Amino acid sequence: MGDSVESKGLIKVSVAKLGVGMFVESIDNTKGQVSIANAGQIRSKEAIAKLLRSGITHVWVNAERSSADCGLNKPNLKPTPVVKRVSTDRVNTQKKAKELMVEAKDLIQKVLSETFEGKAVEVEPFEALADNMIESVLLDADALKCVSALRSKDAYLLEHSINVAFLLVTFGRYLKFDTDMLRKLAVGGILHDIGKIKVDSAILNKPGKLTAEEFEHVKLHQTFAIEIMSNTAGLSQVSKDISLMHHEKLDGNGYPRGLKGDEIPIHGRMSCIVDIFDALTATRCYKEAMSPAAAFKILLSLTPFHLDQALVYDFIRCVGVYPVGSLVELSDGRVGIVWEAKNRDALHPKVKCFYSNRHKLYTEVTMVDLLKSELNIEKGISPSSLEIDPTPFY
Template sequence: MSEPAESVDLIKLPVSQLTLGMFVSAIDKSDKGQLAITNAGQIKHKDAIVRLAKNGIKFVWVDTERSAEHCGFKKKISNNIPTSKKSQLTREKQQEQAQVILTEAKDLIRKVLAETFEGKAIEVKPFETLADSMIESVFLDEDALKCMSALRSKDAYLLEHSVNVAFLLVTFGKYLKLDREMLREMAVGGILHDIGKIKVDNKVLHKPGKLTPEEFEHMKLHQVYALDIMNETTGLSQISKDICLMHHEKLDGRGYPRGLKGDEIPRHGRMSCIVDIFDALTATRCYKEAMSPAAAFKILLSLTPFHLDRELVYEFIRCIGVYPVGSLVELSDGRIGIVWASKDRDALHPIVKCFYSLKAKRYTEVTMVDLLKSELHIERGVSPSSLDIDPTPFY
């Protein structure tokens, strides 16, 4: 079995070579194409090694970064990232880092929403710093940030939606090979894209049902409010303003606030329309459950070519993948799992972290299933709301 994609610090060792202090990250079940990770931890007693051998385990994956120094492992060096970041992070550490970025982002947005409500001007610099951290995280480990972004709460929709739109714009822009300055400006625009909603009546903003025509017209005013806020913000690039002010425009000219049409909407503006709709569809709201990414993709395609740019929608689907990292899937054996890693793989064969059996209706041993090494396949994508379980602890 090839090395798991989640960390280049993992090495495969026979159980006979294990010593005290080594950190066992996964148990290799090569005959089943699986990695069991329920027994992860540092070996502190020889009895643990004896138990592995008695249970018929021949190989394990050892995390060299988390093993004791006396084990003699040397850190691996990657040539793909700057020297200052050569020490590779494990998936757990990468997700912790991603969680810090997302928490900082939500805290900053919460603070700015409060200040904007009080009539204070927005300072752009903190958002640029946050955008830089987000871009760096995407370039280091896109999958870790995707997994963290998949954890959502309907009560914090406005905050999480703004962060996810920024993250998706960076991911999409990186896929399209846009330069870093462009990515930064798009990220800032994504974070601020719904800033005008701070002035929308809360009864309309959080209504748990379909809006009346009058309420919808009031909701649309958030773009008018956003225009006023953008005009009072110094140092904000035109691209950031475009992301904020164009994500409700339509190619046929029937969007708002300005009714732009066709080429009047630049590519980054069209990207913001796609990303905004996709994230809204895949989020749980007070009035609807979350859709699976696959179902959301179908809706995006149905909105072309009159609303959305068809070519860009196809590019977005290729970028995110049919089964995005962090999404839930059902395997052909009836198990539910989280798409855990997809880098350098085709869309249909990611690594899936399985934790629940639909057939048995119970939680199972947590295992990593490498679909390139297994006879199993993905049966379908599922939305969290369609299951009677909480997948949050397994991210």
């Protein structure tokens, strides 16, 4: 459209070129952009004529809230997430984290395909991947957390495996495990759902609730895992335990072996917690992602009969009330990604803001340091509660 200018998610439009269905957010005059009380969609040509009679020549239109058939050539309102003052180190570590995630997905996809064909799993490539993951966590855990927060319901099995491994390494580091143990945790996490490759994909990806018979079929992934683990040379017992214990429960009502209490070692108990948390905070074909805060409540509700209560509290302290990569709404209505939490108290991370929930429009991408700001976090939110896709801002 001619005679229009874009600014902060709004388009400056000549009143003469307004169309019915366009959403007028504010007017433009010599004082600049001026808010109006009766902001809203243009309902008739008379409303346009009224604006002209009032001497108004230009208005600011919200393209996102305008009707699809209003004649407005909508721009791409997802601005390139360029953030000022991001250190070169952080850019580099995030780039490495993205490369690591791609490498991990490719390796897991390859091994899943080979496992489906009946080939034995080779441990060495996973140990090398685990070492890279540990190095990334030690170098800049926040960078990897932001990258791992990017989820796709179409690649759940791959991403869930990577995230469980990453969370186990982060949790293990918090509990002061040595590097060898962290490596075993990572390998176990990567392989923990490998048995699902032999489960009927139609049932595994069913959008509705599973029948009792279908649920029993899904549970078979642990039976398949026992066979795969037994044929995997060089796999540590810790890694095997993580794969074979993440559905066990302290009261003995889990599967595949119905282990009870002390029969489940600490790393097995950790895998139960991490597996549930990551599944709850992921978008699936049958559910939306849950906010970390809501997932924590569910984890706590499963103690002490299913999950180890002390470990759940340790996990919450490890991940943080507002984990890096999660979405939050600030007290001024802006939405952002928790970007940095290292060496900070839990309630005052750095937040990368990009959208206003209050005004339903994109804002300038800004890094807000809550240690130096009067703003505070109003609440954690789930991606599904937003009307826009936050993915480009990670």
